[in-house]
Amino acid sequence: MLSEFDLIARYFTRPLQHAGRAVLGIGDDCALLAPAPGMQLAVSSDMLVEGRHFFPQADPAKLGHKSLAVNLSDLAAMGARPVAFTLALSLPEARSEWLAAFSGGLFMLADEHGCELIGGDTTRGPLNICITIFGELPPGQALRRDAARIGDDIWISGTLGDARLALAGYRQEIVIDTATIEAAAVRMHEPTPRVALGIALQGIAHAAIDISDGLIGDLGHILQRSNVGATLNVDALPAGSALTRLPQEMRRRFMLAGGDDYELCFTAPASGREAILAAAHTAAIPVTRVGSIEAAAGLRLTDAGGAPLDLRLNSFDHFTSP
Amino acid sequence: MLSEFDLIARYFTRPLQHAGRAVLGIGDDCALLAPAPGMQLAVSSDMLVEGRHFFPQADPAKLGHKSLAVNLSDLAAMGARPVAFTLALSLPEARSEWLAAFSGGLFMLADEHGCELIGGDTTRGPLNICITIFGELPPGQALRRDAARIGDDIWISGTLGDARLALAGYRQEIVIDTATIEAAAVRMHEPTPRVALGIALQGIAHAAIDISDGLIGDLGHILQRSNVGATLNVDALPAGSALTRLPQEMRRRFMLAGGDDYELCFTAPASGREAILAAAHTAAIPVTRVGSIEAAAGLRLTDAGGAPLDLRLNSFDHFTSP
Numbered sequence: 001m002l003s004e005f006d007l008i009a010r011y012f013t014r015p016l017q018h019a020g021r022a023v024l025g026i027g028d029d030c031a032l033l034a035p036a037p038g039m040q041l042a043v044s045s046d047m048l049v050e051g052r053h054f055f056p057q058a059d060p061a062k063l064g065h066k067s068l069a070v071n072l073s074d075l076a077a078m079g080a081r082p083v084a085f086t087l088a089l090s091l092p093e094a095r096s097e098w099l100a101a102f103s104g105g106l107f108m109l110a111d112e113h114g115c116e117l118i119g120g121d122t123t124r125g126p127l128n129i130c131i132t133i134f135g136e137l138p139p140g141q142a143l144r145r146d147a148a149r150i151g152d153d154i155w156i157s158g159t160l161g162d163a164r165l166a167l168a169g170y171r172q173e174i175v176i177d178t179a180t181i182e183a184a185a186v187r188m189h190e191p192t193p194r195v196a197l198g199i200a201l202q203g204i205a206h207a208a209i210d211i212s213d214g215l216i217g218d219l220g221h222i223l224q225r226s227n228v229g230a231t232l233n234v235d236a237l238p239a240g241s242a243l244t245r246l247p248q249e250m251r252r253r254f255m256l257a258g259g260d261d262y263e264l265c266f267t268a269p270a271s272g273r274e275a276i277l278a279a280a281h282t283a284a285i286p287v288t289r290v291g292s293i294e295a296a297a298g299l300r301l302t303d304a305g306g307a308p309l310d311l312r313l314n315s316f317d318h319f320t321s322p
Numbered sequence: 323m324l325s326e327f328d329l330i331a332r333y334f335t336r337p338l339q340h341a342g343r344a345v346l347g348i349g350d351d352c353a354l355l356a357p358a359p360g361m362q363l364a365v366s367s368d369m370l371v372e373g374r375h376f377f378p379q380a381d382p383a384k385l386g387h388k389s390l391a392v393n394l395s396d397l398a399a400m401g402a403r404p405v406a407f408t409l410a411l412s413l414p415e416a417r418s419e420w421l422a423a424f425s426g427g428l429f430m431l432a433d434e435h436g437c438e439l440i441g442g443d444t445t446r447g448p449l450n451i452c453i454t455i456f457g458e459l460p461p462g463q464a465l466r467r468d469a470a471r472i473g474d475d476i477w478i479s480g481t482l483g484d485a486r487l488a489l490a491g492y493r494q495e496i497v498i499d500t501a502t503i504e505a506a507a508v509r510m511h512e513p514t515p516r517v518a519l520g521i522a523l524q525g526i527a528h529a530a531i532d533i534s535d536g537l538i539g540d541l542g543h544i545l546q547r548s549n550v551g552a553t554l555n556v557d558a559l560p561a562g563s564a565l566t567r568l569p570q571e572m573r574r575r576f577m578l579a580g581g582d583d584y585e586l587c588f589t590a591p592a593s594g595r596e597a598i599l600a601a602a603h604t605a606a607i608p609v610t611r612v613g614s615i616e617a618a619a620g621l622r623l624t625d626a627g628g629a630p631l632d633l634r635l636n637s638f639d640h641f642t643s644p
Contacts, residue, residue, distance in 0.1 A: 029531060037360075047444075074351040090371050118365060125372075
């Protein structure tokens, strides 16, 4: 059995990789960061639990990727540039094969974003992965949930619904070929955080959130905290490619309440449309305009013709959802 | 059943309490910190798992205290001033009574140290508490493990062994009255992080570490990273009051390899003795000089007369210890 110190040394300790903010990495009581002068620090923590956020026996390389991706997605939703992260890991046992694959997946994504692993903790226990991530951004530039303004457009990055389609396939809620499920499942297991887009939206977008629990619920947070309402054109929502083969009701439900896609939902004034398309081009991520922020409280769903839709949908909650 | 959002709103969301570095707290994709100009940020994560770090059915108020205390102790060992923390919590169920007590214990200690809860995560799963803490300190002032110098004195804050005595009582390894066990157990369940002492030692001490896994093991990290050795006078170690009633061999073992006391072990040049006693007086925490750093590798244990002691001791490891 590997000791805790051997485990950290072998799988998680590297020389500092990124000429960035880290002054001292793994191996002391604390890591040390030297923030860039005048910049603010964006901080987010996510905890992933076996059986809730990922299947038992999940591929450890993909799990390493996803654990960091969900945190990078939080930075993206704030418009912050990734700097560093800590990893706390509870493991039933220290298996070399699992650890090598997990840290491989983790570091591959970290290196793509110049994001340094600076510290953490390991212990024995039920599998649990907790990452706390740090990004930086100029004061006043954060894409806050409370910043939506009446008249703003509502935009979505990428496509929605693939992760929910894969889940439906795994659960046999739908009958669909394995290749389609596997293609859609890449979105669930190895989501691509929209970091470059978030940074490019600094100074252009008002509010933003990442779509982890479903568009309805996550957009709802923006509406609530900004004290506004909205109308969404459901037929304008960008569907993942496999979703076109589903019945309309299911397709709409998967896009509106599916979750786990890690796209950005953001608002911006109509005057910013060209700048947003330019930012999306720079970040190489398509964006779609799907609705507008309004004074009247609540979220109204319409079809392409503007006719109201009455869809009963819920977003995911860890304590009340099945 | 409380929803995840109700749970966070009811037990963990307060207006920002401390006129400090937090610009934006709980409720967005990220929290925002504005670091003080020119200061470095010390960062530490600890994960506490039921059955490993605390007993099932542990008092939730004490658990709230301890979860933050172990992180504050890491800041203390670096000489950093607490600023803020995130809390990620996995819970089998959302019980109001438990949550109220846990957050009460947590916030009481946080407020003592002006340390702001700025964000985190909650999910359902086996009980697991992961806190990431942020402190600040001037560049070059951190009490790093690799900073011990040949000729340094070795110092210990407070007393050692009480937490191990309490564990021995619980495990019935020793026969001792309940009142004594309960008094010693306060050290295990509600440790007092030596934050004020750590800050007062800036510019005076060289290396420091907090004693969580046992003095032998933790001092060993300083020796290894500083590439030095040491001699410890075992009879000089400051014993917790109940330990005086134990046989000498057991008393020594509990002080040297007990763990969970969260005292500081630090090194400083002999020229700094007066300044250290003054810092300890300011921080109102006694300190005891117990040995010295030497060029010869390894750790030598002696009695008060300087005669070598051959004690076979191990520090705690989460993956190889029982």
